[in-house]
Amino acid sequence: MTELDKLRNDIDEIDQKIIALLAKRFKYTEEVGIYKAKNQLKAQDTNRENQQFQKIIQLSEQNGLNPEYASEIYRRIIDIVISRHQELLTK
Template sequence: MDDFSATKTLIQLLRMTQQFDGFLVAGGRQLPVDAMKRSQLLLVYSGKAKRSWSVESLDDMRKSIDNIDNAIVAMLAERFKVTNRVGYFKANNNLPVKDPEREAIQHSRIKELSNQYGLDPELASSILGQVIDEVVLKHQEIARSR
């Protein structure tokens, strides 16, 4: 993902989690971010995001966490809708429930993304492992029902 695309993705996440009014800079381009309290965010994207947060209260921080949690749950729900379709496809085409090669690729990709976003790669891989375990259980259930 190039800097400009990564920044656009970051802007979308920021818009879901808090209201902003300012701008981000990516690859020499200035990108608007709506409705920000001026003291809340300074983000200049130059290879890696550098964030400076000044949150006014514990309640404000908790509201941000709640909004991020909402976004995570919504994204997981969408992911499981897609993986359920994959499960039906596999069952209808007599494909194995587990795909170790695909799982290895996903773990590697998640670790790379984690490094880009400053997240512990082992933590991200562990979370992905839990998601994959749930997907496999659902795929086994789908296969048994066919």
């Protein structure tokens, strides 16, 4: 196995973990969306997001990850969640 193969194996293992965690996250956010629809709450909560982004930046710095990468990825994930919550609200 070449060095490149080894590195790609490591990447594949991490991708499996990321996908498993993302699936779990989307299951919980789906439950939040159902709760919001039942209680007529807004799809987006910017106060909650601000707290999350503060934490995401802090965690990124602690883990040697560029906070801009993490923020960009989370912005996209949260936007997908908001779209789904809007869909559940109009059902």
